[in-house]
Amino acid sequence: MPTPSLGSIPTDEQVFIDKLIAIRRGRPGALLGVLEATQERNRYKYLPLETLRYVAAKMEMPLARIYSVATFYALFNLQPQGENTICICRGTACHTRGSRNLLQGARLELGLGLDGGESDGNEADKLLLTTADQQFTVRTVACFGQCAMAPVVEVNHRICGHATERTLQREIETIRAGE
Amino acid sequence: MPQKKISIRIDGELISALEGQTILQAAKANGKYIPTLCDLDGLTSVGACRICLVEVSGSERLFPACTTPIQEGMSVTTNSPKLTRYRRISVELLLIERNHVCAVCVSNGHCELQTMASALGIGTVGLAYNFPKLSIDMSHPRFVLDHNRCILCTRCVRVCAELEGAHMWELTSRGIHARIVSEMNEQWGKATSCTSCGKCVHACPTGALAEKGWAVEEMVKKIDAVTSLVHRRGAQV
Numbered sequence: 229m230p231t232p233s234l235g236s237i238p239t240d241e242q243v244f245i246d247k248l249i250a251i252r253r254g255r256p257g258a259l260l261g262v263l264e265a266t267q268e269r270n271r272y273k274y275l276p277l278e279t280l281r282y283v284a285a286k287m288e289m290p291l292a293r294i295y296s297v298a299t300f301y302a303l304f305n306l307q308p309q310g311e312n313t314i315c316i317c318r319g320t321a322c323h324t325r326g327s328r329n330l331l332q333g334a335r336l337e338l339g340l341g342l343d344g345g346e347s348d349g350n351e352a353d354k355l356l357l358t359t360a361d362q363q364f365t366v367r368t369v370a371c372f373g374q375c376a377m378a379p380v381v382e383v384n385h386r387i388c389g390h391a392t393e394r395t396l397q398r399e400i401e402t403i404r405a406g407e
Numbered sequence: 408m409p410q411k412k413i414s415i416r417i418d419g420e421l422i423s424a425l426e427g428q429t430i431l432q433a434a435k436a437n438g439k440y441i442p443t444l445c446d447l448d449g450l451t452s453v454g455a456c457r458i459c460l461v462e463v464s465g466s467e468r469l470f471p472a473c474t475t476p477i478q479e480g481m482s483v484t485t486n487s488p489k490l491t492r493y494r495r496i497s498v499e500l501l502l503i504e505r506n507h508v509c510a511v512c513v514s515n516g517h518c519e520l521q522t523m524a525s526a527l528g529i530g531t532v533g534l535a536y537n538f539p540k541l542s543i544d545m546s547h548p549r550f551v552l553d554h555n556r557c558i559l560c561t562r563c564v565r566v567c568a569e570l571e572g573a574h575m576w577e578l579t580s581r582g583i584h585a586r587i588v589s590e591m592n593e594q595w596g597k598a599t600s601c602t603s604c605g606k607c608v609h610a611c612p613t614g615a616l617a618e619k620g621w622a623v624e625e626m627v628k629k630i631d632a633v634t635s636l637v638h639r640r641g642a643q644v
């Protein structure tokens with residue numbers, strides 16, 4: 229069992245996590261609830277490795293187990309997320325309706341370039357890019373379950389159906405203007 | 408509490424088995440062979456490889472023998488052209504997923520994947536190879552992990568967690584991205600929970616986990632050492 233490396237994460241976060249664990253202890257799926265709430269509290273909506281290490285020690289779980297859970301679910305981020313998230317569906321229905329162009333358009337618009345990820349189509353559910361100024365994160369999913377509205381894009385948790393490069397560009401402009 | 412005895416048929420033969428046993432356990436106890444890859448005596452069964460699929464009368468579906476509990480009156484078929492076809496597909500999918508190049512592998516000639524492929528008569532594979540470029544972890548002083556040869560059976564994960572009690576290995580990500588991982592993606596040599604016991608190496612059916620210092624064909628796994636340890640400790644899984 230890992231020993232808690234106290235002091236490695238801020239005290240307020242420690243207190244927060246300790247409380248979460250105390251409430252959920254012994255319940256099935258406790259880990260998921262703890263990780264979700266911890267990520268939500270994080271300013272950049274992610275789970276730093278030090279935080280995972282702390283949770284592992286406090287819940288008396290092997291590091292490998294926690295890491296496995298945190299990387300299995302698309303919900304958890306191990307890297308900092310931008311202030312705004314643009315999530316582009318790369319599922320089959322959206323793909324046939326041109327979601328690759330949407331993705332490439334968004335990457336170019338935000339200056340993220342086209343290198344890396346999505347090279348062979350295998351990466352469809354894994355792409356995650358954040359702008360250097362931490363303003364935007366572009367990511368992909370494998371299907372929103374809204375195929376009738378394909379291609380689907382989610383902007384800050386709001387679903388936009390029948391998206392085009394033009395509408396996506398406008399969404400980005402609106403966010404930028406509102407900053 | 409004595410376990411209840413129930414009767415089932417395996418390939419037509421009436422056998423009596425203990426309630427709660429899986430089809431595989433019942434078959435083994437009665438000297439019947441069902442091919443397996445991910446199952447290892449004494450560890451929990453996970454049903455990862457689908458080689459042990461069997462037919463059960465009254466159902467169109469195929470069932471993994473290693474995770475399906477027996478039921479009174481069940482009639483199981485362990486071998487048929489249909490089963491061979493499905494087992495072959497399972498092995499072919501394993502072969503195309505990573506880079507299984509036997510000619511340069513330490514486990515050539517002693518590999519369970521290779522043995523299974525030849526037992527099923529797989530000469531050439533009809534599907535397109537994936538050719539992923541995967542890393543090799545050489546950081547451990549005595550052992551090496553080559554992801555290119557891993558079939559994600561999780562025998563290493565289970566033997567480390569259940570027998571050694573270290574739980575240093577796990578699976579990370581999923582689907583085509585799934586990998587075996589030590590601790591939180593630490594290099595194996597830096598993982599503090601590794602006891603260097605070598606159980607994972609000897610439980611691994613392929614050349615994915617091996618001892619350093621062996622050349623092609625030289626790595627012979629001591630699988631019996633692992634399973635007999637289970638029995639000596641009386642582990643009940």
Ligand code: SF4
Pocket residue numbers: 556557558559560561562563564587607610611612613615616
């Ligand atoms: S490293 Fe070996 S034992 Fe572990 S999952 Fe891969 S093939 Fe199985």
Ligand code: FES
Pocket residue numbers: 317318319320321322323370371372373374375376378379380
């Ligand atoms: S494929 Fe995009 S919502 Fe289903």
Ligand code: FES
Pocket residue numbers: 442443444445446453454455456457458459460471472473474
């Ligand atoms: S041995 Fe049953 S699924 Fe692998």
